[in-house]
């Protein structure tokens with residue numbers, strides 16, 4: 001909602017092709033929206049445990065993960081990427097997740 005800076009009337013949205021613009025029905029004043037239409041909206045998403053694993057599954061992020069010696073429960077390979085994640089209350093230690101270097105299997109360290 002926007003009010004006309006010239007006469008104070010409620011302005012309405014019109015379109016010129018794909019470009020929307022504000023126009024005052026009382027005095028005819030018009031202006032383009034000041035905000036860019038493609039402004040990036042950053043959403044704060046609270047990922048579930050499963051979703052976070054999917055996020056880390058992206059290849060470019062894997063390249064930055066450290067490796068450790070851990071045996072894959074699926075294929076038995078002895079090296080895996082790992083990362084820490086706070087999955088429970090903040091005062092509890094984070095859970096360690098592994099992703100097998102060879103087969104890509106993801107598992108978590110149980111304690």
Ligand SMILES: [Zn+2]
Nearest residue numbers: 004007024027
């Ligand atoms: Zn006006």
Ligand SMILES: [Zn+2]
Nearest residue numbers: 072075100103
């Ligand atoms: Zn494996």
